[in-house]
Amino acid sequence: MFEFSRFWPSDYEHGRDFLADLDKFLGQLPKGWPYGVEMRNRNWLRPDYFECLARHQVRHVLNSWEAMPPVGEQLAMPGSQTNPALVAARFLLNPGRRYEEAVKTFQPYDKTKEVNSEVRKAGAALIADRVKAKGRKTVIYVNNRREGNALSTIETMIDMAA
Numbered sequence: 001m002f003e004f005s006r007f008w009p010s011d012y013e014h015g016r017d018f019l020a021d022l023d024k025f026l027g028q029l030p031k032g033w034p035y036g037v038e039m040r041n042r043n044w045l046r047p048d049y050f051e052c053l054a055r056h057q058v059r060h061v062l063n064s065w066e067a068m069p070p071v072g073e074q075l076a077m078p079g080s081q082t083n084p085a086l087v088a089a090r091f092l093l094n095p096g097r098r099y100e101e102a103v104k105t106f107q108p109y110d111k112t113k114e115v116n117s118e119v120r121k122a123g124a125a126l127i128a129d130r131v132k133a134k135g136r137k138t139v140i141y142v143n144n145r146r147e148g149n150a151l152s153t154i155e156t157m158i159d160m161a162a
Helices: 013-028 047-055 071-076 101-107 117-134 150-161
Strands: 036-037 060-066 084-093 137-141
Touching: 013 047, 036 084, 060 071, 060 117, 071 117, 084 117, 117 137, 117 150, 137 150
Parallel strands: 060 084, 084 137
Antiparallel strands: none
């Protein structure tokens, strides 16, 4: 997985400039590996980005992060399922919540402090879909800073998927 933190105009003035570099980079990767790209610029989640990933059989990593749309919204974006053989999602932070705030809110990570039904529903849908699609690789990562206790969140997602 290639995680790209948020790019600022001083990094790339336009998303198309990043996309050109990404296309070149992905074209040079060894074939046969399951690759994913995690993007942190919500306005770059456009058809040309998804088409670039699909062309290289690279998965868009669905991610819940401060400045990104919720995972469910990303799943619903046309073209976002860029590699049908691989699903990857990372439930990191609530959209709009900064990392430092999440640390203060959820420490010591020993219990669920903030239930997020949308997150649980999206995770359960990914798990249920995986069970139906034999042979598909699925990676789901849940951070303690999402609800307060990742193990509890994962357990609930699994129960909902059953």
